[in-house]
Amino acid sequence: MIQLSVLVTKEENMENIYMNRELSWLKFNERVLEEAENKEVPLCERMNFVSIYQSNLDEFFRVRVGSLQDQMLVNRKIRDNKTNMTSEEQIKAILKGVKKLNKRKDAAYMDVMDKVKEYGITLIDFTTAKSEEKKFLEQYFNHEIVPLSSPTIVGKRQPFPFLRNQEIYAVVVLQTRSGKERIGIIPCTNNMVERLIEIPGGQGRYILSENLILHYIGKVFKGYKVLGKSLIRVVRNADIDADALYDEDLDYREFMADLMKERKKLSPVRLDMSREIDGSVVESLCRYLDVSPERVFRSEAPLDLSFIFAIQDHLRMNPELFYERRVPQKSAAFRDGESIIKQIEQEDKLLSYPYESIRPFLRMLNEAAEDDNVISIKMTLYRLAKQSKIVEALCEAAENGKEVVVLVELRARFDEENNIRWSRMLEKAGCQIIYGLEGFKVHSKLCLITKKGKDGIEYITQIGTGNYNEKTARLYTDLSLMTANEQIGTDAAKVFQALTKGEAVEESEHLLVAPKCLQNRIIDMIDEEIEHRKNGEDAYIGLKLNSLTDKKIIDKLVEASKAGVHIDMIIRGISCLIPGVKGQTENIRIISIVGRFLEHSRIYIFGCGERRKYYISSADFMTRNTVKRVEVASPVYDPAIRARIQGIFDLMLSDNKKAREENAEGVYTLVKCDGEPVNSQEALYQEAYDKAAQRNAGQTPEGANEV
Template sequence: MYMNRELSWVKFNERVLEEAERKDVPLCERLTFASIFQSNLDEFFMVRVGSLQDQLLLNKNIRDNKTNMTAKEQIEAILKQVKKLNRRKDNVYEEIMDNLEEQGVKLLNFQSMEEEEKEFLSQYFDREVAPIISPSIVGKRQPFPFLRNKEIYAVVVLETKTGKEKMGIIPCTNSSVPRLIKMPGGEGAFMLSEELILHYMSRVFNGYVVKAKSLIRVTRNADIDADALYDEDLDYREFMAEVIKKRKKLMPVRLELSREMDGSVVDTLCKYLDLGKDRVFQGSTPLDLSFGFQIQDELRKKPELFYKKRVPQKSAQFEDGMSIIEQVQEKDKLLSYPFESIKPFLNLLNEAAEDPNVVSIKMTLYRVAKQSKVIEALIEAAENGKEVVVLVELRARFDEENNIEWSRHLEDAGCRVIYGLDGYKVHSKLCLITRKEEGQITYITQIGTGNYNEKTARLYTDLSLITSNVDIGIEAAKVFQALSMGEVVEESTHLLVAPKCLQNKVIEMIEQEMEYARRGEKAYIGLKLNSLTDKRIIDKLIEASCAGVQIDMVIRGICCLVPEIPEKTENIHVYSIVGRFLEHSRIYIFGCDERKKLYIASADFMTRNTVRRVEVAAPIYDEELKSQLLEMFITMLSDNQQARKVDSEGKYVLNVAEESPVNSQEYFYQAAYDAIALNKEKSTF
């Protein structure tokens, strides 16, 4: 009934690769999926494999609580599966590039290029590249250099005149040399800069015989526990800046090669990097596919190679020219990204910054855009004399530097900045606007499933509730009061607030459904999540299935529960949607008909979310919004274009229906377009 967390993630990334393999996905989008597959794998090795490696190094005998696998067993299983997937990636990359060549774009290689192309590249290397590269030969006076995380290096085996072998290394990542070198003359022909450097290694090491060469790339462990290292006498922001520096120098967890090299050479590299040979991956795909976006830019004039253009629409729930605050006071609003624009929320913040009746704005920030309009609005509010309290989570992995910089800007503007809690990451998406009018305190509360990030609001599916409900406002105020005091909420009535008031309340609601089922009444649970790993909740869902509760789950990524096993999980059905947009919204549904409870949340059902983070789930009380949310969930269950159903063996099966096709993401986008068109019709009438 259980699937290992790490192997379940590998299955998720396989589904991403399947999108690159699909012939019905536009060609340039297939290249994007191949690139996402590769970058996903980078982060997986840096974080998850890095964590397992730490367990091995510390001789911790920790076993997975669902499958009882040791760290060693998990790593071995991961490496086996990843090597299989990498072979598929190499095949699909070659197929995509062959098809792109038919469209007029190609990457050159020296084996098949014309003499004039070789002459251009030869001159280009001598003039533009050779003067700025920094070669080194490993020896007694020059130790093996530090290889930076995810950067590409050219490595060469050199033979001296006396027959001795040495190793030469050249960094290929240089801001002065473009990654894609455009060939003169005809459009669409490029050479990768690292391949150019590799080809002309003999010119750099001209006193030696080149015996073998390859491009290499090292992935380093990024799993560093900031809380365990923190000293209360240190400034927390400066401490986090030091943590980032340390992470860049952590142990390697993977070595990738672009060419086959003699076993003794690989042994030498592994010795220098302190890596086992099982961590070496050799393939034919470029070691970094991010150049694909530049290739796509060359083909923008061919719309058939891309998904149909879609632009986030104005929400039909809001009227132009009217105060956002007044509209929310009349009725709760629910925004659905990326189908609807984030602008109403940004307008709300800007309006609050100017509203003389607004006393304070309080907000939790986990990941924000590089050029953040949200931050700009908060700064303006502070400069206008509002009390602005912002919790900036400096431990948001890989966004620490961005958050550190924004925290400085907020402080400079007069905002009060909190850096998080001891032992808990603050992952909630919560904004509270407090107003005082005619002696009365009122609240506008926003609770979301995704970050306050204008960029990802165009790429991720997320939900955002904006409400003037007093009970919700009061509980949101309690959350901020606790955060300000370095504490967590101990009890709540309306909001579900982790770490103390979410997992237990979810389990209570599952148990309530079990009671209804045992009495022979209809009982139902519907969940939309990114991941399901929390064993307490998983075990309770299995109990509920055995009791007769019908359970539907749409889980994009990790799912540690195997559904549809007779007499165990036969009443549980699991689907995964991987498509154009990253599924990121979380929806909880408990109960049937008039007793149905609906929530949107920032929390997946992962132990890290339910008991180790501050998370918030908000109830949907407005009946129209409930219907809207239910319709969305039912549509996702009906998706027969992008959804995979999980069978009783844990396999994900894509069943594409040619008749009555339902692509839920396209359906929601079209619905947003149609709602705006209908509004225009009504106003014209």
């Protein structure tokens, strides 16, 4: 395991407790890569983790490195508020760390593909192709690829072409008869040509189309001598500030659609190459693309790993190569044949994805769409499935005469086009569409059903930790609370009233609502624990987050640790706080769980015994979430659900198969498995299966809401 720099040496700061955000993210992606290297993970799943590592890295460069690059253009003196690094220093540290990790990525890929051969699948190149295969490939190139190719020779009359983001191109260095050098380029991404080309003979031998193009590229540029060649792939900046560019006289949705087109043209932040070629040619490419040479990465693995899913399809008959099949189960909290809304009115309900099915929530929406007593449905949408049953239910409700108010966040990065499409469909069905607040993304997962009751208005409120997306509900761990609590419903109504007016909630009694009343309330609850500890009482904080970067909260957690408050944190990704530093963070434990499912739920726990408080939330403790977005955290009041959440949290703390603990040096290592192995994700799925079996057998399991 490599150790990525902690950035500020102990000679500079004997009590260093901060980690740079970007390098902490690299450590997370390193943990993803470790799953690709892990021999205990099924072979095809290891392939997945190699691909996830690569796609994570692409997005990181597009968003985070792109942002740092923009900062450098504005002000090179801007510094990270935790490690005091400039943007330039951060980029240098990132590039150094990525080059080390990419060598491991290449090795993991080669190891996986070597083992895949044992199952009859071989990815060949021209060094391993048989003579008869070469004949077939040459014919295939001549008849299937050449007619569709669009070659370019860069020169005075033909400028360097625009290279699309993350698409593969074959580049060749050509020499004319007079000895002049030219650069030739052929796009390798073509929907008319299969990327994974099967060699006839039924022996499971394949070649990637870009390797075929690169090998025979000289045939396209006849009359030139080939001096060198390589596949290349450009990753472009995606950091674009919609609010800074928006003109209030424009239609916002159409403005965002145009903005997405502009994003595709932003400057490159990385250049990947498959081969070493002459340094002067690399310099020319960098000059044409406006990329510095240190942003050039050489890859032994294919530049785009998406083809592995086709290989996996050929291996489906080998179940041992995949994780055991798991299907979201019926929740034991709900009874068949009864109204979902009435069951929620009787007691609060909690769904835990992907272990339990999202169907009760969908049924709740469908019931609300048809219930004559339902007046309105209000909902915030951030990311949706490509085929969304949630949108269908909302459209049906509007067509049935309900007031349906939907906040569609068009600035959900990389989902903008999908959200624009859904917003048009919802509007056409008669829904009122709003687009959030100027300067603040709406990231909350909030649904409010308002209905006429015997004694007046009643609310059904749903608060989630993850998106309203049926697909990710099978892949991400999330929690969904459904309650008829009048106080929570009243607070949720205030949130929607503010949103429809283009305002942020100024205060709320039960919900924690960013940007104005979440960070301060969190700090107040940490302060309460500090006071209890100072008074000689037990004090505790438990947090499950995706990321921790908010310096105000970090510094308050350090203060709590110094006061003797015990703090457990389960942080999947970025953590800018280093635990276990004597005299500073020695009462803080941080683990990260990277496994089969993406850990995505957020849980806040404060206090001990009878005074313990529980919240679930859409918000990480990142400044962008706590003070720059609309986020919602909901208290959990139902005793059985509180016990269930505590059980989930404790189980994850006991994980000794997929949990990695961070030490005082900022290094993550797998938790030592001394006793019985505990894989928390598999344990939670098995529990869901066991409860479903009891339910199907007509039994009512005791403690149905407990772990």
